[in-house]
Amino acid sequence: MPRATNPLRETILPLTLLVGDTLATFGGLSLGYWFRYDSSLAQLGIAVPDATFRIYLPLLLVGVGLLIAAFAQFGLYDTRLLLRRYQSLNAILKGAAFWLVTYLGVSLVLKFDPPISRLFVVIAFVCVIATVGAWRSLVFRVITRGVIVGKLRRRAVLLGWNDEARALAAEIARDPAHPFQLVGVVALPRENAAVSTPPPTEWPALGNVTELDAMLPREAVDVVILMRLDLPRADVQRIVETCERAYVEWKIVPGAFDIFLSGLHLQTIGRVPVLGVEELAIRRLFNRALKRLLDLAGAIVGLIVSAPIVALLAALIKRESPGGPVFFGQERVGAGHRPITIWKLRSMVPDAAATDATHQSTPRDDPRLLRIGGFMRRWNLDELPQFWNVLRGEMSLVGPRPERPFHVDRLSGEIPHYLPRHLAKPGMTGWAQVNGLRGDSDLAARVQHDIYYIENWSLWLDVQIMLLTFVRWRDRNAY
Numbered sequence: 001m002p003r004a005t006n007p008l009r010e011t012i013l014p015l016t017l018l019v020g021d022t023l024a025t026f027g028g029l030s031l032g033y034w035f036r037y038d039s040s041l042a043q044l045g046i047a048v049p050d051a052t053f054r055i056y057l058p059l060l061l062v063g064v065g066l067l068i069a070a071f072a073q074f075g076l077y078d079t080r081l082l083l084r085r086y087q088s089l090n091a092i093l094k095g096a097a098f099w100l101v102t103y104l105g106v107s108l109v110l111k112f113d114p115p116i117s118r119l120f121v122v123i124a125f126v127c128v129i130a131t132v133g134a135w136r137s138l139v140f141r142v143i144t145r146g147v148i149v150g151k152l153r154r155r156a157v158l159l160g161w162n163d164e165a166r167a168l169a170a171e172i173a174r175d176p177a178h179p180f181q182l183v184g185v186v187a188l189p190r191e192n193a194a195v196s197t198p199p200p201t202e203w204p205a206l207g208n209v210t211e212l213d214a215m216l217p218r219e220a221v222d223v224v225i226l227m228r229l230d231l232p233r234a235d236v237q238r239i240v241e242t243c244e245r246a247y248v249e250w251k252i253v254p255g256a257f258d259i260f261l262s263g264l265h266l267q268t269i270g271r272v273p274v275l276g277v278e279e280l281a282i283r284r285l286f287n288r289a290l291k292r293l294l295d296l297a298g299a300i301v302g303l304i305v306s307a308p309i310v311a312l313l314a315a316l317i318k319r320e321s322p323g324g325p326v327f328f329g330q331e332r333v334g335a336g337h338r339p340i341t342i343w344k345l346r347s348m349v350p351d352a353a354a355t356d357a358t359h360q361s362t363p364r365d366d367p368r369l370l371r372i373g374g375f376m377r378r379w380n381l382d383e384l385p386q387f388w389n390v391l392r393g394e395m396s397l398v399g400p401r402p403e404r405p406f407h408v409d410r411l412s413g414e415i416p417h418y419l420p421r422h423l424a425k426p427g428m429t430g431w432a433q434v435n436g437l438r439g440d441s442d443l444a445a446r447v448q449h450d451i452y453y454i455e456n457w458s459l460w461l462d463v464q465i466m467l468l469t470f471v472r473w474r475d476r477n478a479y
Contacts, residue, residue, distance in 0.1 A: 006151065008148075008151050008152065009079055009082065009151065009152050010079055013082060013143070013152070014077050014079060014082075016139075017077065017136075017139065018068070018077060020135050020139065021068060021071060021076070021132055021135065021136075022064060022068055023135075024128075024131040024132045024134075024135040025063075025064050025067045025068060025128055025131070025132060026060065026061075026064050027131045028124060028127040028128030028129075028130065028131035028132060029060045029063050029064060029067075029124050029127070029128060030053075030060065031124075031127040031131065032120055032121075032123045032124025032125075032126075032127040032128070033053060033056055033060065033120065033124070035123045035127070036117055036119055036120040036123055036124075037051055037120075041119075041123070051117070059116060063099070063103060063124070066099050066102060066103065067095060067096065067099045067128060070094075070095035070096070070098045070099045070102075071091060071092065071095040073095070073098070074091040074094045074095045074098070075091050076088060076091040076092065076095065080154075080179065082143070082152050082179070083140075083143075083144070083149070083152055083153065083177055083178070083179040084179055085136075085137075085140050086464060088136055088140075089133060089136070089464055090458075090460050090461065090464060092129060092132050092133060092136065093129065093460045093463060093464065094460055096125055096128050096129050096132075097125075097460075099125070099128075100121060100122070100125045103116065103121050104118060104121055107121070144176070144177040149176065149177055150181070152179075153178065153179060153180060153181035154179060154180055154181065154222040154223050155180075155181050155183045155219065155220055155221050155222045155223070156172070156180040156181065156182055156183060156221070156222065156223040156224070156225060157182075157183050157184060157185070157186055157206065157215075157216075157219065157221050157223070157224050157225070158182065158184075158185045158186070158203075158225050158227055159185075159186050159188055159209060159212075159224060159225065159226045159227060159228075159239065160185075160186075160187075160188040160226065160227035160228040161185050161187070161227070162227055162228065164227055164253050165185065165227040165253075168225070168227075168253070169182055169185075169203050180223065182203055183204075183206070183219050183221060184203055184204040184205060184206040184219070185203050185204070185205055185206065186205075186206050186207060186208070186209050186211075186212065186215070187205065187207070187208050187209065188209055188227075188228060188231065189209065189231070189235065206219065209235075209239065212224075212239065212242050213242050213245070213246075216242070216243070216246040216248050217246060221246075221248050222248065222249065223248065223249045223250070223251060224239070224243050224248055224249070224250045224251070225250075225251045225252075225253060226239060226250065226251070226252045226253065227253050229252065280423070280454065280455060280457070281457050281458065282423070282424050282454055282457035283423065287457070287459075290459055291396060291459065291462065292393070294397065294459065294462065295390050295391075295393075295396050295397050296391065298387075298390065298397045298466075299387045299388075299390040299391040299397070300391065302384070302387035302390070303387045303388065303391065306384040306387065309381065309384060310345065310384055310385065313345055313372065313376060313381060313384075314326040314345065316372045317345065317346055317347075317370065317372055317373075320370050320371060320372055321346070321349060321350065321370055323350055324346055324349070324350030325346060325350075326345065326346060327343055327344070327345065327346065327385055328343070328344045328345070328346040328347075328348075329341045329342070329343050329344075330342055330344070330404065331404065331405060332402035332403060332404055332405075332426065333402055333403060333404070333405055333408045333422060333426075334394055334395070334402060334422070334425065334426055335422055335423070335424060335425040335426070336422060337408075337419075337422050339405065340389070340394040340395070340402065340426075341394075342386055342389050342394075342395065342402060342426075343385040343386060343388055343389060344382045344383055344385055344386070345376060345381065345382040345383075345384065345385060346370075346373070346382075347369060347370055347372070347373025347374070347376050347377055347382045348366075348368045348369055348370060348373055349368050349370065383428060386428050387428070390428065393425075394425070395425055395426050395427060395428060396424070396425040396426070396427045396428075397427060397428055397429070397462065397466060398427040398428070398429055398430060398431075398453075398461075398462040398465045398466060399424050399425050399426050399427025399430055399453070400421040400422075400424065400426055400427065400430055400432070400450035400453070400454070401426060401427065401430055401432070401433065401438070401446075402426035411443065415443060415444050415447050417447065417451060418447055420451060420454065421447065421450045421451070421454070423454055424453075424454050424457070429465060429466065429469040430449070430450065430453060430465065431449045431450065431452060431453035431461075431465055432445075432446040432449035432450055432453075433469070434465055434468040434469055435449055437449055453465075
């Protein structure tokens with residue numbers, strides 16, 4: 001029997017978003033037109049005769065159509081993204097960039113009347129990202145409060161109970177706006193009753209897998225997640241067929257692979273299918289070149305823009321602590337486990353390094369910390385000299401934060417999958433940092449976020465992290 005549909009999740013909200021995106025896109029293009037032709041920026045571009053808004057309107061409408069089509073192509077209207085804010089932003093960035101290249105390319109091939117201003121296209125690209133992003137942020141804020149979010153979450157059932165199931169259940173419960181709502185857990189054959197039955201107040205036990213056929217419609221399940229791979233083939237086939245009859249999506253947690261799941265690919269050796277980790281996107285030559293170009297541009301701009309700030313902070317450091325240097329170099333572990341020296345503005349007393357080995361991170365109210373040092377650390381200003389490390393190619397703008405060698409040796413023995421962090425260059429900011437995991441925070445969670453970044457890397461993810469870094473510039477966990 002087909003499962004009942006959810007009109008709000010599958011029709012009403014997607015159509016509302018489509019209409020809102022269309023209006024926000026038109027608003028962004030119109031704002032771009034104003035900046036290009038009616039603001040002071042008009043002096044920078046080549047004059048376009050008779051470029052009135054009424055004459056330009058058809059070109060704006062064509063732009064709206066191309067943008068909405070690009071957003072759709074990159075999955076922005078997939079109902080599974082309704083509660084995935086960052087994935088939606090990623091789709092918006094990709095769609096707008098595709099429109100930018102397409103619109104500029106079309107304008108070179110076809111002769112529009114009036115001609116399309118290249119400066120307008122670039123300005124409109126920024127404006128569209130701002131207007132659509134603001135509209136989507138407003139919608140996300142509204143739908144994740146109150147009862148609406150409960151109607152949008154997909155109801156999930158876990159088949160089996162083990163460490164992976166416990167971690168997944170905790171992750172779902174941690175976020176009230178998580179796309180999944182855990183309905184409960186179904187026991188699998190040969191599971192110990194004490195292990196397979198979680199606390200009923202949190203994740204109720206729904207029964208045995210043999211009752212799955214009646215359970216799925218009764219609990220209005222959208223997704224079934226199989227947590228074990230050691231079941232007989234016939235049992236797995238029966239579970240899959242049960243889900244197919246109820247039109248319920250099914251997933252499997254591949255417990256043999258703890259990391260780099262997005263890098264898994266199926267290939268055949270002879271006629272035998274083999275699942276394994278292929279080369280990660282962040283390690284491919286072309287992608288490394290793109291990331292390096294972004295790093296070079298960002299490092300040059302960062303050094304120029306931050307120079308006056310660094311000069312002012314250097315004077316304040318010398319005033320408070322005249323006996324030591326302004327800059328502080330420290331050995332860290334970089335990509336490929338190679339040692340690098342990163343540079344910071346000194347935020348502590350000159351002899352602080354002598355006792356630094358006892359600290360994984362600087363504790364709150366550390367007596368070694370200068371007054372100006374506490375201010376710099378809260379706002380991450382002490383790390384501005386690392387633009388030099390980025391320019392030299394030792395670091396990247398975005399990546400896992402580097403640690404000192406003795407901490408790496410210790411943590412690699414305590415935290416699973418710690419060392420794969422060094423497959424990528426360390427960064428001035430990273431996915432863990434924009435999620436609040438820095439300084440005095442959960443180290444295991446930081447490593448998980450670093451691994452997520454490495455296996456899901458894209459140029460758009462780097463851009464997204466840099467934007468979030470500016471939004472969350474002040475770090476509450478840095479002392």
